[in-house]
Amino acid sequence: MSTLKTVRIVEAADLDDIATGGAILGTGGGGDPYVGKLMAKEAIRRHGPVRLVDVEGFDDDALIAPVCMMGAPTVMTEKLPQGEEIVVALRKLEKFIGRKVDGLLCGEAGGINSTTPFVAAAATGLPLIDGDGMGRAFPELQMTTFGMCGVSATPMALADDKGNCVVLETIDNRWTERLARSCTVDMGGSALLAFYPMDGAKAKQSTVRGTLSLCAALGKTLRQARARHDDPVEAIRAALSAEIIFNGRVRDVLRRTVGGFARGEADIEGLDAFKGHRLRLAFQNEFLIAERDGETLVTTPDMISLLEAETGAPVTADAMRYGVRVAALAFPCAAAWRTLKGLELVGPRYFGYDLDYRAFSPA
Amino acid sequence: MSTLKTVRIVEAADLDDIATGGAILGTGGGGDPYVGKLMAKEAIRRHGPVRLVDVEGFDDDALIAPVCMMGAPTVMTEKLPQGEEIVVALRKLEKFIGRKVDGLLCGEAGGINSTTPFVAAAATGLPLIDGDGMGRAFPELQMTTFGMCGVSATPMALADDKGNCVVLETIDNRWTERLARSCTVDMGGSALLAFYPMDGAKAKQSTVRGTLSLCAALGKTLRQARARHDDPVEAIRAALSAEIIFNGRVRDVLRRTVGGFARGEADIEGLDAFKGHRLRLAFQNEFLIAERDGETLVTTPDMISLLEAETGAPVTADAMRYGVRVAALAFPCAAAWRTLKGLELVGPRYFGYDLDYRAFSPA
Numbered sequence: 001m002s003t004l005k006t007v008r009i010v011e012a013a014d015l016d017d018i019a020t021g022g023a024i025l026g027t028g029g030g031g032d033p034y035v036g037k038l039m040a041k042e043a044i045r046r047h048g049p050v051r052l053v054d055v056e057g058f059d060d061d062a063l064i065a066p067v068c069m070m071g072a073p074t075v076m077t078e079k080l081p082q083g084e085e086i087v088v089a090l091r092k093l094e095k096f097i098g099r100k101v102d103g104l105l106c107g108e109a110g111g112i113n114s115t116t117p118f119v120a121a122a123a124t125g126l127p128l129i130d131g132d133g134m135g136r137a138f139p140e141l142q143m144t145t146f147g148m149c150g151v152s153a154t155p156m157a158l159a160d161d162k163g164n165c166v167v168l169e170t171i172d173n174r175w176t177e178r179l180a181r182s183c184t185v186d187m188g189g190s191a192l193l194a195f196y197p198m199d200g201a202k203a204k205q206s207t208v209r210g211t212l213s214l215c216a217a218l219g220k221t222l223r224q225a226r227a228r229h230d231d232p233v234e235a236i237r238a239a240l241s242a243e244i245i246f247n248g249r250v251r252d253v254l255r256r257t258v259g260g261f262a263r264g265e266a267d268i269e270g271l272d273a274f275k276g277h278r279l280r281l282a283f284q285n286e287f288l289i290a291e292r293d294g295e296t297l298v299t300t301p302d303m304i305s306l307l308e309a310e311t312g313a314p315v316t317a318d319a320m321r322y323g324v325r326v327a328a329l330a331f332p333c334a335a336a337w338r339t340l341k342g343l344e345l346v347g348p349r350y351f352g353y354d355l356d357y358r359a360f361s362p363a
Numbered sequence: 364m365s366t367l368k369t370v371r372i373v374e375a376a377d378l379d380d381i382a383t384g385g386a387i388l389g390t391g392g393g394g395d396p397y398v399g400k401l402m403a404k405e406a407i408r409r410h411g412p413v414r415l416v417d418v419e420g421f422d423d424d425a426l427i428a429p430v431c432m433m434g435a436p437t438v439m440t441e442k443l444p445q446g447e448e449i450v451v452a453l454r455k456l457e458k459f460i461g462r463k464v465d466g467l468l469c470g471e472a473g474g475i476n477s478t479t480p481f482v483a484a485a486a487t488g489l490p491l492i493d494g495d496g497m498g499r500a501f502p503e504l505q506m507t508t509f510g511m512c513g514v515s516a517t518p519m520a521l522a523d524d525k526g527n528c529v530v531l532e533t534i535d536n537r538w539t540e541r542l543a544r545s546c547t548v549d550m551g552g553s554a555l556l557a558f559y560p561m562d563g564a565k566a567k568q569s570t571v572r573g574t575l576s577l578c579a580a581l582g583k584t585l586r587q588a589r590a591r592h593d594d595p596v597e598a599i600r601a602a603l604s605a606e607i608i609f610n611g612r613v614r615d616v617l618r619r620t621v622g623g624f625a626r627g628e629a630d631i632e633g634l635d636a637f638k639g640h641r642l643r644l645a646f647q648n649e650f651l652i653a654e655r656d657g658e659t660l661v662t663t664p665d666m667i668s669l670l671e672a673e674t675g676a677p678v679t680a681d682a683m684r685y686g687v688r689v690a691a692l693a694f695p696c697a698a699a700w701r702t703l704k705g706l707e708l709v710g711p712r713y714f715g716y717d718l719d720y721r722a723f724s725p726a
Contacts, residue, residue, distance in 0.1 A: 096459070096530070164538050167459070167530040175527050182545035 004057035007130045007213060012044040015115060017219025022114025023314035024218050024236060025211070027303050029262075029286035030110010030137030031069065032316060040118035043084070047122040053103065055129045055207050058200035063099055065090065065197045066133055067120045068107035070141065070158070070180060071190030072262045072285070085159040086120045086192040092157035093194040096167050105203065106132040106212060107144065107195070111316065113137065114215045116192070131207035133196065135334030136303055139261055139285035141180060142173035143346045145336045146196045149206035156180065156195035160187035189257075208334045222312050232312025233327045236305075242331035243362035245290060245297055246279040247272045247309060250324045255317075261285055266320050268328070279328060281306070283317040288351055290328065298330040299353075301337035301346045302360040305329045330360055367420035370493045370576060375407040378478060380582025385477025386677035387581050387599060388574070390666050392625075392649035393473010393500030394432065395679060403481035406447070410485040416466070418492045418570050421563035426462055428453065428560045429496055430483045431470035433504065433521070433543060434553030435625045435648065448522040449483045449555040455520035456557040459530050468566060469495040469575060470507065470558070474679065476500065477578045479555070494570035496559065498697030499666050502624055502648035504543060505536035506709045508699045509559045512569035519543065519558035523550035552620075571697045585675050595675025596690040599668075605694035606725035608653060608660055609642040610635045610672060613687045618680075624648055629683050631691070642691060644669070646680040651714055653693060661693040662716075664700035664709040665723040668692045693723055 010018070019037035022030060044050060058064065067086050094100055104126050106117045114132075121128040133144035141153055153176040158166040166183045170176045176195070184191045198206070218239055225235035237244055248268040255264035263284045270277035282289040287304040290297045298304050306315040309325040320326075336342055338359060348355040373381070382400035385393060407413060421427065430449050457463055467489050469480045477495075484491040496507035504516055516539040521529040529546045533539045539558070547554045561569070581602055588598035600607055611631040618627035626647045633640035645652040650667040653660045661667050669678040672688040683689075699705055701722060711718040 092532075162538070163534040164542065165532040166542060167532075169455075169528040169530075171526040175525070178549050179527065179529060179546055182549050183542055186541050186545050 004127060005054040007052045007054055010044070010050040010052050010118065012041040014216060015040045015044070015118065017223060018212060018215045019111055019115050019219070020222055020314065021215030021218030022109050023111035023316060024305050024307070025114070025135070025215060025303070026110035026137040026314070026316065027286045027305050028283050028317035029139065030108055030114070031112025032319065033111030033314065036112040036115035040115040040122070043119040043122040047125070050118050050121040051127045052130045052212055053127040055131055055203050055209070058103055058203060060199060060201035062102040062200035063097070063197060064103045064105050064129065064200060064203040065093060065101045065194050066105040066107040066146065067117050067192070067194045068113045069116050069190060070184050070193050072257050084119060084123050085161060086116055086194070087123045088159040088165065089157040089192045090120055090124065090194040092159065092165050092167060093155060093197060096155050096157065097197060101126060103127050103129055105129045105207065108132055108134040108137045109211050109215060110137040111314070114212060128212070129203065129207060130212045131209045132211040133206070133208065135208035135211055136301070137286050138346055140177045141195065142177050144196065145208055145334070146198060146206045147173045148336060148341050148345060149202060151196050151198045151202050151206060153195050155197060156193060158183055158187070158191045158193050160191050162187070208336065225312065233307050233309060236307060236312055237329055240329065240331045241362055242305070242329040244327055245330045246270065246277070246292060246328040247274050248279060248326065250320050250322055250326060252322065253320050262318055264317065266317070268326065271325070281328070282353070284351055285317065287317060289348060289353055289355065290330065296355055296358065298360045299348045299355055299357050300351060301333040301342065303331050303333055331362055332360055367490060368417040370415045370417055373407070373413045373415050373481065375404040377579060378403045378407070378481065380586060381575060381578045382474055382478050382582070383585055383677065384578030384581030385472050386474035386679060387668050387670070388477070388498070388578060388666070389473035389500040389677070389679065390649045390668050391646050391680035392502060393471055393477070394475025395682065396474030396677065399475035399478035403478040403485070406482040406485040410488070413481050413484040414490045415493045415575055416490040418494055418566050418572070421466055421566060423562060423564035425465040425563035426460070426560060427466045427468050427492065427563060427566040428456060428464045428557050429468040429470040429509065430480050430555070430557045431476045432479050432553060433547050433556050435620050447482060447486050448524060449479055450486045451522040451528065452520040452555045453483055453487065453557040455522065455528050455530060456518060456560060459518050459520065460560060464489060466490050466492055468492045468570065471495055471497040471500045472574050472578060473500040474677070477575060491575070492566065492570060493575045494572045495574040496569070496571065498571035498574055499664070500649050501709055503540045504558065505540045507559065508571055508697070509561060509569045510536045511699060511704050511708060512565060514559050514561045514565050514569060516558050518560060519556060521546055521550070521554045521556050523554050571699065588675065596670050596672060599670060599675055600692055603692065603694045604725055605692040607690055608693045609633065609640070609655060609691040610637050611642060611689065613683050613685055613689060615685065616683050625681055627680065629680070631689065634688070644691070645716070647714060648680065650680060652711060652716055652718065653691060659718055659721070661723045662711045662718055662720050663714060664696040664705065666694050666696055694725055695723055
């Protein structure tokens with residue numbers, strides 16, 4: 001562990017940027033950044049700062065565990081953890097495995113899930129790896145680069161705000177999703193998890209690198225653009241080498257919370273350069289498909305991020321409301337997803353869309 | 364452990380009687396006795412006989428674990444365990460607790476659940492306590508005399524036929540029921556459990572005594588009555604000091620499998636001494652309420668058992684069919700249930716019936 005390289009020391013004040021950046025990469029899902037940063041700031045104030053580290057510094061036989069919050073974003077935003085249930089989940093996992101974890105990892109990028117690992121890291125003093133298992137957010141827990149690299153999601157521990165705990169050991173990661181989803185629904189719609197325990201070698205192989213640094217950089221970019229009265233949307237677009245695929249006003253959102261997911265469709269009416277055009281976004285927690293004037297433009301796992309036109313603030317699928325002025329950005333997903341194995345896990349057909357994946361290249 | 368007193372050695376051939384007797388005490392639930400005896404006989408043939416013991420012989424600090432099958436009887440009868448998942452559940456529980464179990468216990472009386480503990484006992488060589496946690500069958504897993512005596516249902520391990528395992532630790536036994544039920548539904552409608560781990564002192568305090576001996580005696584009574592061409596219903600009635608509250612023919616059964624339970628109502632048309640009368644039985648896995656000509660006659664937790672009029676074979680709620688000739692027997696429940704605490708757990712109001720419990724006394 002002596003070779004562990006610190007990327008940065010994360011203080012409470014840094015969490016604003018990380019939560020905002022997380023919500024941008026969260027592509028509509030991954031939870032509300034306001035909620036995420038409150039939880040993490042509180043934990044860092046209480047326990048001290050978090051050491052963000054490079055995964056390469058871990059020994060091959062170190063024990064690494066991702067931690068996150070599971071649930072419909074609609075619920076996650078309203079039903080906050082009581083405190084440090086994520087630590088309860090981590091300790092249960094350690095007890096079940098019979099070994100202490102050496103480093104924490106982020107499951108997905110998102111307004112909440114880029115910040116929940118900071119709660120666990122602050123409370124335990126464990127280093128947090130600068131990376132995650134998606135490079136974005138996805139709705140189901142088998143949808144990770146960890147799983148794609150052969151890591152089992154179990155043993156996995158879930159903890160709720162009431163004090164209930166569940167440990168799962170399943171035959172595959174689809175079964176983990178199925179059982180964990182039911183438990184999460186029973187637990188009131190959200191739960192804290194420690195899962196995908198893996199050794200250092202697997203973590204190096206399977207982690208999407210630099211995700212939390214990227215979150216921090218995106219948040220900082222947005223903050224500075226606002227301070228300078230620059231166009232915040234353009235600043236984010238440039239930082240991500242993304243394309244602005246639409247500007248408009250939300251006209252209609254159809255939304256249901258089904259089996260622990262927020263599913264739906266949004267209809268956006270064009271403004272400015274896009275006047276007279278329409279954008280339809282399909283989402284299941286995250287934005288998955290963008291269709292402009294009936295033409296499919298972006299397909300999962302490529303990334304669709306919605307920003308408030310004036311402030312550049314990320315708009316989650318859950319927070320979309322009639323009349324909100326938005327810009328839609330699209331950019332390529334992590335390279336690992338653009339493989340046959342990746343598209344089986346997170347391509348359009350998995351989500352029930354009768355579409356092939358078409359790799360998006362920003363104009 | 365040297366003081367452990369053997370009640371009897373149970374061989375494969377004894378399982379016919381035990382399964383039949385279990386189904387009589389199962390009061391309509393607890394699974395099909397044919398399925399139960401097949402599983403247990405196979406295990407005893409493979410591993411050797413089971414030692415049935417008196418709970419009194421265990422040290423106060425011995426570790427005792429009940430084992431059973433959970434699920435809608437409709438499913439339990441059609442979806443058999445692959446083999447010894449019940450042993451998997453037991454081993455997971457032991458691993459989680461970090462200690463070997465000293466004795467097994469039966470969760471409930473029933474066609475399946477009086478026999479599943481024999482599978483675990485045969486495969487592990489552990490002694491099986493002559494008793495159970497209900498003295499009958501009930502649909503939800505917090506409904507035990509163990510729970511009434513303050514034993515937590517968790518840590519609890521569930522195993523399915525595919526190889527999935529879940530370990531629960533909950534804040535109370537209602538939460539155990541809720542989470543375990545969802546997992547069981549996900550697992551295909553049935554699962555094998557090891558739960559309510561307790562020490563020897565608690566087992567002595569909370570166990571309904573002699574249940575498995577009673578099952579064996581009832582099965583034997585029925586078998587001998589048939590061999591002697593005696594009236595089998597009358598033989599069982601006498602053995603249980605029960606009252607025959609009805610003779611008739613099943614006219615109609617309304618039945619749905621909801622959330623892992625078989626719920627419904629049966630309408631029985633009187634014959635012989637009951638000609639011109641009607642019996643309605645309400646059930647949720649088990650028979651819970653008997654109403655004759657609109658008058659409530661028997662209420663849960665008192666026992667209602669349905670026997671085929673001609674053969675005396677127990678008829679489960681699941682197996683009731685139009686036209687079947689039946690006799691309905693009623694008899695008092697285990698004394699522990701006839702308390703305020705007991706009725707809170709298993710009285711008519713818990714099940715949603717707008718009725719007070721009325722203690723049944725056989726005429």
